[in-house]
Amino acid sequence: EVQLLESGGGLVQPGGSLRLSCAASGFTFSNYAMNWVRQAPGKGLEWISGFSGGGGSTHYADSVKGRFTISRDNSQNTLYLQMNSLRADDTAIYYCARDRNIGMVGIFDYWGQGTLVTVSS
């Protein structure tokens, strides 16, 4: 059974940093691209970053480019999101989502239940 478990969320002050993790199980992690999608309070879903399974390419939404860094450790079956220079509008539930392919094709076939990040003073 495919499982994705996010962790690392919490309360952080504006300008602060946080690192999210997504532990994957039930599939060969290195064979799939992985993504982060977030949902701000009362808002819809927003794709923010992806990392191909081959380890070659990463992509970011403009809203996080230069502040967030996606990475993965295929030996630990874990996806990460390093978030720096956090702002109030980064407050959201952050979901880890598996792409259907080793390359980024944008079909998210499995999702975690999310971890809440709150940016507030």
Added chain:
Amino acid sequence: EILLTQSPATLSLSPGERATLSCRASQSVISYLAWYQHKPGQAPRLLISDASNRATGIPARFTGSGSGTDFTLTISSLEPEDFAVYYCQQRNNWPYTFGQGTKLEIK
């Protein structure tokens, strides 16, 4: 960035009724459109990929159609577990974008 507009924002129906949800793209996404179901506190669930391909384990009452800029998700006969928020999402252009969602609520 491609804007996806979903309508209606809220749809109130009874179990057994037919639901029709719409998603319109600001430019053609060809057929690269997916639909997801999201219930509070749960992980989103892929229903339909590439406009009309049901994902594994999705019941036949869920049907996706459309191409270009206009897409529809139809639920033929609503079951109690179908009441949720539904999102469309395009993968034709970077960045991937989602619609704002349609809340399907019990009437």
